[in-house]
Amino acid sequence: MPADPRFDETIHALTRLRLCALLRPLDAASFSTLVDTLDVSEANLSKTIRNLIELGYVHTSKQTSPERADSRRTTTVSLTSRGRTAFDGHIAALRKLASTEAL
């Protein structure tokens, strides 16, 4: 069912919006995959994720990784149901705005 268009200023910033858009069709993605795909720095992405966690839009989990030589863990990121709802409304509003321009 299409979402009602609804702007959400908290995910209006482009990096936040792009992150939500990547996560929306997935269950989760690894931090490194998100860095590569979004082509942003690790620091930038970390800050974006922290902000979205505070909003309750994103959830992270950490696992030990046999691929890492050190003791650091790999992080996976996923949208919460609240995040999906917010994103769906915001993207619907953007698409409506873009289609209005196209006309």
Place this chain on the structure above:
Amino acid sequence: MNSGHFDQPDSAFALEALVRIDVDRRRLAARFTAETWWAAPAQALAVAAVVASPAAGVAVPMSVVAALATMALVGIDHAFRKRTGISTNRPAGPVSLAVLIALCALIVAAFVTSLALAMIGERSWIIASTSAGFIIMLVGVAIYDKAYARDLRRAR
């Protein structure tokens, strides 16, 4: 949430944002399909083992073979997630869902054929249903991956 101080974006921003999102999703889709070259044959072999399992003997031997093949499929899925960094348990849209349903139906049909052949004592013919299962899975996974990538780019 809207607030009185939020300046809603203009159409230029909306267009730029949608273009950037499309580029990102294309990159993600490419990461997904980059694994098809090994994932499709690996899954096809595991499914072929399931389809061939009645040849080992109906009930217990068949169950053991099928269980081992299923474990192999789980391992392949795990390796795929590690390599792509993507975790998903569902099709990305209607096309990949339709492909998945068709693929499952054909594999079940191949397995039922093997089972019927085993029960009537024609085990030597199980190689035909196994070969069909392998080819169906090999081609089907490649088609599914492409459909998934397409749906991923078009997701909401």
